[in-house]
Amino acid sequence: MSSRGPVISLIRASVPLFLSMVTGLAGTLVVTSVLGRHATVTLAAFAVMTAVLNPAATAIAGALRGLAPFVAPHRDDPDAVVPILRDARWLSLAVGAAGALAVLCVPGLARTAGVPGEVVAELGALPWLIALYLLVLASGGGATAVLVAIERTRGVLWSSLAGTAAMIGLAVALVPPLGLTGVGVAWLLSGVASVAVANLSLRRALGRGVGRARPRIGEIIRLARVSVPLASTILIKFGVLGVVTFAAGTTSARDAAAHAVLTTLTGFTMLASLSVAQASVPRVARAGTTAEARRANRTAALLAVTGTSAAALALLALGDPMLTVFSDDPGVRDRVSGLMPLMLLASTADAAQAVQGIGLTALKRSGASLLYFATGYGLLVLAAVPVAATWGITGLWVAMVAANVLLAVLQGAGFRRHSARVGRPGPVTVGA
Numbered sequence: 001m002s003s004r005g006p007v008i009s010l011i012r013a014s015v016p017l018f019l020s021m022v023t024g025l026a027g028t029l030v031v032t033s034v035l036g037r038h039a040t041v042t043l044a045a046f047a048v049m050t051a052v053l054n055p056a057a058t059a060i061a062g063a064l065r066g067l068a069p070f071v072a073p074h075r076d077d078p079d080a081v082v083p084i085l086r087d088a089r090w091l092s093l094a095v096g097a098a099g100a101l102a103v104l105c106v107p108g109l110a111r112t113a114g115v116p117g118e119v120v121a122e123l124g125a126l127p128w129l130i131a132l133y134l135l136v137l138a139s140g141g142g143a144t145a146v147l148v149a150i151e152r153t154r155g156v157l158w159s160s161l162a163g164t165a166a167m168i169g170l171a172v173a174l175v176p177p178l179g180l181t182g183v184g185v186a187w188l189l190s191g192v193a194s195v196a197v198a199n200l201s202l203r204r205a206l207g208r209g210v211g212r213a214r215p216r217i218g219e220i221i222r223l224a225r226v227s228v229p230l231a232s233t234i235l236i237k238f239g240v241l242g243v244v245t246f247a248a249g250t251t252s253a254r255d256a257a258a259h260a261v262l263t264t265l266t267g268f269t270m271l272a273s274l275s276v277a278q279a280s281v282p283r284v285a286r287a288g289t290t291a292e293a294r295r296a297n298r299t300a301a302l303l304a305v306t307g308t309s310a311a312a313l314a315l316l317a318l319g320d321p322m323l324t325v326f327s328d329d330p331g332v333r334d335r336v337s338g339l340m341p342l343m344l345l346a347s348t349a350d351a352a353q354a355v356q357g358i359g360l361t362a363l364k365r366s367g368a369s370l371l372y373f374a375t376g377y378g379l380l381v382l383a384a385v386p387v388a389a390t391w392g393i394t395g396l397w398v399a400m401v402a403a404n405v406l407l408a409v410l411q412g413a414g415f416r417r418h419s420a421r422v423g424r425p426g427p428v429t430v431g432a
Helices: 004-038 040-065 068-074 078-104 106-112 117-122 126-139 143-149 154-178 180-206 217-249 253-269 271-285 290-318 330-362 366-419
Strands: none
Touching (some): 004 154, 004 271, 004 290, 040 117, 040 126, 040 143, 068 271, 078 106, 078 126, 126 180, 143 180, 217 253, 217 330, 217 366, 253 271, 253 290, 253 330, 253 366, 271 330, 290 330, 290 366, 330 366
């Protein structure tokens, strides 16, 4: 096979994942737009809910991605995949229940945090509907993660398209008469559609149904040792970036707005790297030798950094006309333009560390990745407020560049260390 073969293969696997992320983002933007036109207090209440919903849903998805390294070696053996998926469904329901409980606590947390009473009252039935959505998401039992692991990523795209179509259609129809309750119904039914399509795609891929079985505690614990640290890593990132946003808010209104725009743009630039990183998991997990694992990881890192850099450079080239979409304040746009080179560096380093971290998950070493993340982002959370007070938002973005570079180095060194054991006989251990 030519050297271009693995690259082209990885791109083909990544594109459906990239498109599924884009469609999901489009659905969220439409819902936000519909709510903004409905009432300001409704949009404010939705923002309060998403502060908990986003990390909860992402943590559930992250935990389910921990399935991939267990499934990938059995791509052509459905009889071996099904028992793993059955065990994973017990684990995912436990994680989903935790997320649902967190969402139900949102009204109480909002009151404690001093959120205006009219905003809390506007939540209404939304926490209960979103809690059901998270349970539906968990009940899917990682079907999309398994589709990625067996390299049937088109099924992930169809699942995302079904969920997004339901979300947009229902939101447009239900928000005007029902407000946030309409959003909750739309979110719940979009989850049902997405999970149903994902499981149908998985059934076709495996040639059989999954069914249910009694929980195998030992196997569930093995899955949890990879899945739970992965979910914890995501929660750490959400938490630390929340502290950074708070620190940016202590500078000035204009700088805080610029930081919000830069953070949104960073999300766009990271889509390519995250899709490539996920698509690389089965290749690393199936590697029979150290050289093979490192080659797959190196290819993914190159594609991820290239894609992220290209996206960031495109945003930089578009300049002020593109920024008018986010702000009509020339001062904010100027501030964003001045800081975009730092955002480019931060995004590129983040792309590199993401591939290395997900590569560690493919090696069933997500515990090591969690340790590196706690170190790199722990330093960032300690520095955020004093850096913002001394050097403002520019200092914050320099600190984010430094944290991501440090994390890329730590994750890369960790991958090299643990990949050295690939193909060697002996018991598999998990952690640092």
